[in-house]
Amino acid sequence: MSIKYGLLALLERQPMYGYQLRSEFERSTGATWPLNIGQVYTTLSRLHRDGLVEESGAAGEPAEQGKVVYRLTEAGSADLTRWFTTPVTQDDRPRDELAIKVALAVTTPGVDARAVVQAQRTATVRHLQELTRLKANPAEDDLAWLLVLDSMIFRAEAEVRWLDHSETRLARMRPPAPPRPAARRADEETTEEVPG
Amino acid sequence: MTEYAIELRNVTRVHGSGETAVHALHGVSLAVRPGQLVAVMGPSGSGKSTLLQLAGGLDAPTGGSVHVEGTRLDELSRAGLAALRRRSIGYVFQDLNLIPALTAVENVALPRELDGAKARVARADATRALEEVGVEDLAGRFPDEMSGGQQQRVAIARALVGPRRLLLADEPTGALDTYTGEAVLKVIRARCDAGSAGLLVTHEARHAAWADQIVFLRDGRVVDETGVVPAPDTLLEGAS
Numbered sequence: 189m190s191i192k193y194g195l196l197a198l199l200e201r202q203p204m205y206g207y208q209l210r211s212e213f214e215r216s217t218g219a220t221w222p223l224n225i226g227q228v229y230t231t232l233s234r235l236h237r238d239g240l241v242e243e244s245g246a247a248g249e250p251a252e253q254g255k256v257v258y259r260l261t262e263a264g265s266a267d268l269t270r271w272f273t274t275p276v277t278q279d280d281r282p283r284d285e286l287a288i289k290v291a292l293a294v295t296t297p298g299v300d301a302r303a304v305v306q307a308q309r310t311a312t313v314r315h316l317q318e319l320t321r322l323k324a325n326p327a328e329d330d331l332a333w334l335l336v337l338d339s340m341i342f343r344a345e346a347e348v349r350w351l352d353h354s355e356t357r358l359a360r361m362r363p364p365a366p367p368r369p370a371a372r373r374a375d376e377e378t379t380e381e382v383p384g
Numbered sequence: 385m386t387e388y389a390i391e392l393r394n395v396t397r398v399h400g401s402g403e404t405a406v407h408a409l410h411g412v413s414l415a416v417r418p419g420q421l422v423a424v425m426g427p428s429g430s431g432k433s434t435l436l437q438l439a440g441g442l443d444a445p446t447g448g449s450v451h452v453e454g455t456r457l458d459e460l461s462r463a464g465l466a467a468l469r470r471r472s473i474g475y476v477f478q479d480l481n482l483i484p485a486l487t488a489v490e491n492v493a494l495p496r497e498l499d500g501a502k503a504r505v506a507r508a509d510a511t512r513a514l515e516e517v518g519v520e521d522l523a524g525r526f527p528d529e530m531s532g533g534q535q536q537r538v539a540i541a542r543a544l545v546g547p548r549r550l551l552l553a554d555e556p557t558g559a560l561d562t563y564t565g566e567a568v569l570k571v572i573r574a575r576c577d578a579g580s581a582g583l584l585v586t587h588e589a590r591h592a593a594w595a596d597q598i599v600f601l602r603d604g605r606v607v608d609e610t611g612v613v614p615a616p617d618t619l620l621e622g623a624s
Contacts, residue, residue, distance in 0.1 A: 310600070313425075314611075316593040324570070324594070341593070349589070
């Protein structure tokens with residue numbers, strides 16, 4: 189997704205100044221997507237060029253950043269409606285670095301794929317704890333913020349489930365490395381060693 | 385050592401013996417302080433339900449020891465253990481196990497009455513416990529007149545009625561939808577924030593994430609654990 193549709197959606201509510209758009213954008217995404225004012229004006233000038241927004245400054249004066257009110261055009265409104273009614277495709281999402289890393293860990297000599305999976309799971313669960321803490325904060329009763337937070341929580345959870353699944357698959361498909369000598373079985377109970 | 389509500393020290397549980405021996409738990413140590421919620425995560429067969437049974441004195445370890453509020457469980461008589469379980473430990477299970485013939489307040493009052501409290505005192509304790517989980521208006525309802533989420537709240541109230549400050553929960557959101565399940569976890573979290581100790585067993589990361597610390601169990605061993613999470617304030621600063 190681009191900043192474009194975020195700004196169009198905000199302008200659908202009412203005409204706004206650039207700095208207003210920036211703060212409203214951050215508020216609606218629960219401060220998970222900070223924008224700088226430069227990004228906002230760059231996007232606005234592109235939207236203006238494409239006829240999706242129109243500018244209205246003080247009458248007769250040349251348009252000056254900060255004094256210009258932006259308003260959605262009919263074309264902009266139609267573009268926004270199209271965006272809301274079209275599902276997001278998987279192609280719009282960035283490549284999954286983690287899946288690639290785990291896939292490479294399995295095929296790269298000397299890399300313990302199970303250790304990669306385990307370390308990632310602990311990190312992701314810790315992230316999940318942090319997100320959950322934010323949600324538990326009673327001051328945050330903003331619906332938009334909660335929806336964004338939920339989305340991040342469910343995505344992190346899905347990653348943990350995939351890691352759990354991968355761990356089981358790895359355990360079934362290949363013996364833990366290095367293989368344990370049979371002679372050590374007798375004192376297995378007393379060792380602190382974790383398999384794998 | 386009494387600063388812990390519950391402590392497992394190097395606990396092992398072996399079923400059977402000799403070549404057919406099965407290690408359900410292998411040298412597991414963990415501890416929960418009052419005000420803390422600790423979650424144990426693991427797949428089926430990882431030993432997490434065994435762990436909770438040992439923690440609650442429903443099963444005994446074959447090695448190591450279990451301490452509840454400073455008392456070592458294997459040093460207690462059968463009657464002493466039963467009394468400690470009744471007074472100190474509350475359980476919430478996946479299957480809602482309220483007694484169908486009793487109202488919510490009667491269900492919650494029951495453990496207090498079994499413990500010898502007068503009916504009036506038990507009822508007052510039960511009413512307070514229902515208030516603490518936000519369902520005091522359901523006091524007169526029977527279990528089949530409540531939703532799953534409401535029943536689970538009543539079960540939490542029963543687990544923490546009177547002086548009990550240790551909550552053991554085994555997949556407490558099992559049959560509930562995600563939204564109701566979250567509400568139940570919020571109640572458990574709130575009770576821990578108010579001073580109870582909670583030990584939660586779950587295979588769902590989303591629920592475990594409400595805990596202060598998460599322990600990963602695999603094949604009866606602790607394979608990893610998260611540290612204690614930072615305070616929410618620092619997180620908010622990071623997000624803005």
